[in-house]
Amino acid sequence: MSEEGEGRPDEGRLAGFLPYQLSIASNAVSDLVAQRYRKRFALKVPEWRVMAVLGDTGAMTQRALTAATVMDKVAVNRAVKVLEQRSLVARVPNPGDGRSHLLDLTGEGRAIHAEVMPLALATERELLAGLAPDEVATLRRVLGALRERARRLDVRAP
Numbered sequence: 001m002s003e004e005g006e007g008r009p010d011e012g013r014l015a016g017f018l019p020y021q022l023s024i025a026s027n028a029v030s031d032l033v034a035q036r037y038r039k040r041f042a043l044k045v046p047e048w049r050v051m052a053v054l055g056d057t058g059a060m061t062q063r064a065l066t067a068a069t070v071m072d073k074v075a076v077n078r079a080v081k082v083l084e085q086r087s088l089v090a091r092v093p094n095p096g097d098g099r100s101h102l103l104d105l106t107g108e109g110r111a112i113h114a115e116v117m118p119l120a121l122a123t124e125r126e127l128l129a130g131l132a133p134d135e136v137a138t139l140r141r142v143l144g145a146l147r148e149r150a151r152r153l154d155v156r157a158p
Contacts, residue, residue: 032127033048033123036119037119041116043112043116046079047082047083048116049069049079050103051083051089051105051109051112051113052116052120054104054109054113055117059092059102059103060103061100061101065080083109087109088105088106089103089106089109090103090105090106091103
């Protein structure tokens with residue numbers, strides 16, 4: 001018998017399946033953060049993810065935004081439409097490719113981003129307060145390694 005899975009009481013059950021555990025943890029954390037800004041800013045998780053990426057990186061194509069948010073293109077398209085309707089995101093000319101456009105936060109979008117980020121970071125601090133600093137560092141390292149390994153295994157990845 002291989003070492004992988006040895007001694008795991010949940011082996012062969014959904015509860016012990018790593019992708020399921022990561023998804024549940026991600027959803028729980030995202031929902032907690034969303035609770036703290038949903039009423040005040042009327043943003044759903046996909047809309048906030050789009051705004052967060054644009055706030056961090058600046059203008060980008062919808063294709064690049066889809067890759068950066070690791071959401072499917074339909075979810076990104078829906079979130080962008082809502083954000084455009086609310087004048088939080090705008091399409092701007094793409095100087096690198098006249099056939100496409102870039103998406104960017106508007107002034108109002110940047111103002112909301114500036115208000116939400118401290119709330120999100122405070123929630124992160126609260127979540128991580130239950131872990132020792134070396135556990136936080138290990139968690140970040142392991143999550144990064146899993147993301148990179150998944151990217152390498154993805155046949156669609158460039």
